[in-house]
Amino acid sequence: PPGDTAGCTFCHTSSEERCSTCHQRHQFNPVVARKSEQCKACHWGKDHRDWEAHDISIHGVVWQTNKWDPTQFDLTKKLSDADYVGPTCQYCHLRGGHHNVQRLSTVYTSMGMSNADRGAPLWKEKRDTWVSVCDDCHSPRFAKENLLAMDEACKDAGLKYTETFKVAENLQLDGMGEPMPKDLHPDWAGEHVWSLKIGAYHDGPGYGGAQGQSGEFRMSNCSDIERICFESVGYWMTYIFKGMAHGSWSDATYCDGSFGMDRWLVKAKVASEQARRFTALEKKAGINWVPSEFWRKGDWMNELSGAKIVKEFPGKNIFDLCPEPGWLDTH
Numbered sequence: 001p002p003g004d005t006a007g008c009t010f011c012h013t014s015s016e017e018r019c020s021t022c023h024q025r026h027q028f029n030p031v032v033a034r035k036s037e038q039c040k041a042c043h044w045g046k047d048h049r050d051w052e053a054h055d056i057s058i059h060g061v062v063w064q065t066n067k068w069d070p071t072q073f074d075l076t077k078k079l080s081d082a083d084y085v086g087p088t089c090q091y092c093h094l095r096g097g098h099h100n101v102q103r104l105s106t107v108y109t110s111m112g113m114s115n116a117d118r119g120a121p122l123w124k125e126k127r128d129t130w131v132s133v134c135d136d137c138h139s140p141r142f143a144k145e146n147l148l149a150m151d152e153a154c155k156d157a158g159l160k161y162t163e164t165f166k167v168a169e170n171l172q173l174d175g176m177g178e179p180m181p182k183d184l185h186p187d188w189a190g191e192h193v194w195s196l197k198i199g200a201y202h203d204g205p206g207y208g209g210a211q212g213q214s215g216e217f218r219m220s221n222c223s224d225i226e227r228i229c230f231e232s233v234g235y236w237m238t239y240i241f242k243g244m245a246h247g248s249w250s251d252a253t254y255c256d257g258s259f260g261m262d263r264w265l266v267k268a269k270v271a272s273e274q275a276r277r278f279t280a281l282e283k284k285a286g287i288n289w290v291p292s293e294f295w296r297k298g299d300w301m302n303e304l305s306g307a308k309i310v311k312e313f314p315g316k317n318i319f320d321l322c323p324e325p326g327w328l329d330t331h
Contacts, residue, residue: 079091
């Protein structure tokens with residue numbers, strides 16, 4: 001619902017359209033735009049933990065303790081001429097004043113939060129560029145070793161989230177998910193498809209849909225075990241990836257990073273075990289469990305597109321209503 005997603009909307013519609021998001025409308029001073037805090041309004045929080053990772057890293061500490069001293073951080077200089085005592089967000093991600101942030105960044109679903117081969121040719125240019133930034137102050141060997149450390153941390157995290165998802169998937173396929181997709185309010189696309197069925201990796205009626213039909217992550221109106229899976233990859237793996245990428249190693253481990261994923265994996269296993277035990281007991285006692293009505297309504301779900309599609313276009317989903325493939329990506 002719009003009220004729930006206000007934070008998403010304000011950030012995702014401002015930075016791509018307005019210079020004043022970073023330069024501040026009533027000042028429009030490049031000095032302001034070169035300070036790490038300028039990124040903080042949008043780049044923080046559980047699922048994009050950039051500010052926190054930077055702030056408690058050694059680089060963040062250098063910035064916080066020296067930012068008042070113009071001899072250490074002369075922000076009047078252009079970024080192309082910057083010779084700071086430590087890197088700010090802008091020094092690395094807008095290197096030399098280059099405004100394409102993605103050039104020196106990455107996206108979650110590729111290197112950060114999937115089981116990608118980080119040594120593949122696809123990533124070579126990106127990794128070499130990262131190292132070229134780090135070796136402004138460090139040796140290339142140091143930078144490459146830290147990249148390898150990030151790789152290992154992400155690899156371990158990938159194994160954990162894969163196992164977590166498998167626990168939920170097996171429960172779903174055995175018909176013991178509580179509730180099953182058919183018992184839920186339709187998702188945003190107007191479908192009753194398992195919410196963890198992403199990218200058509202799973203096919204068939206066992207997941208609530210036809211072959212090639214893909215579900216989307218739900219953050220509400222889903223079973224507890226599905227929410228656990230979402231948080232495992234969407235939150236804790238973010239802590240790990242962002243922590244290692246920014247040199248915030250404690251964040252990657254203690255602050256709900258690796259240890260958080262461990263805890264959520266156990267939660268998923270416990271939830272699965274309980275569901276299987278309840279199912280066995282209900283079967284033995286002759287109890288036919290019927291999901292509560294609130295699942296069918298969903299908490300505030302009637303305000304979303306799925307309810308409108310089911311009501312006005314029976315048998316259709318949001319993709320059927322798009323005038324052409326890829327339309328949703330730009331509208």
